[in-house]
Amino acid sequence: MMNPSDFRKGFCIIIPSWNNNDYLFFAINSIKEFSRYDHQIVVHLNQGNNATRDILSKMGCQVTMSPSNLGIAKAVNTAATLCNKDIIMYFNDDMVALPGWDTEFTKFVFENNLEHETWLSSTMIEPRGKRIEMLAPFNYGKHPKEFKKEAILRDLPRLKSMARNRKGTTWPPNLMYKDIWDKIGGFSEEFFPGFGTDPDIAKKMWDIGCRDFIALGNSLVYHFQMITTTRVLNPHTEQQIFEKKHGITIDKFVTEYLHRGGLWCPKNC
Secondary structure, eight states: OOOHHHHHTOEEEEEEEESOHHHHHHHHHHHHHHOSSOOEEEEEEETOOHHHHHHHHHTTOEEEEESSOOHHHHHHHHHHTTOOSSEEEEOOTTEEEOTTTTHHHHHHHHHSOOOSSOEEEEEEEOSSOOOTTSBOSOOSOSSGGGOOHHHHHHHHHHHHHHOOOEEOOOOSSEEEEHHHHHHHTSSOTTSOSSTTHHHHHHHHHHHTTOOOEEEEEEEEEEEOOOTTGGGSOOOOOHHHHHHHHHSSOHHHIIIIISOTTOBOOOTTO
16 A cells, blocks of 8 residues: 555656756756645756756755667666655656645545556646646746746636546656556666657556556646757657557557546445
8 A cells, every 4th residue: 555654755757858957957946846745856968068967966866877869768778777765756857846745645645545556647837729638728927937826826826726636647747656667677778769658658557457547736847848859849649559568559548448538436435
């Protein structure tokens, strides 16, 4: 079972980044400002350099680095080798942690009888689009220099009142136990540069018995939205790779198996 005491020890937060320093530093500072727990932050720098590594080290982060762009999966797997916490979390470099984001996980685990093989995510606030599983469109800026911090902090109670615990999450920030991560082999590196990694690892979780993929309505992060993916040409191979590997399409998996976007409630509700 998931144990709240494991969460209070902090998470190993993995952040892959590819020459995206303004967002990366902003993300790390938000984690440090708005976290209650002592998290381990491990950054992988794709096409990294010593200057950025040194800055991150001074910020209290551990760093892995590669001269080329390894893609998301291999970058995260590389950074994960340094984890020394019971809980591992994948966090995007263009996200902003908000007050209560980490303690809400502990509260949720305390209040619910969750299996050890459970997937938990925060809920993202996004500046554009309109998806039931996100809070959008709520534009608090598209770059750290224009981030409307005072406004989002003022609006946070209202935003939390609008969010719900949702089924079918495969998106970051997401977490699981590190021993489960190791058991399923982390991210699958055949999904390069990264499209398809999220539903694939969720399917691997499903295959070992995970049935709860829950996005917490009270754990909120702001997402500047697709900063790295807009710089990458999507080869559109993830659907074919996923279907060949798992015998099911991504869309069918997330809709018919995970019931993405549906309201989550405890088993006895």
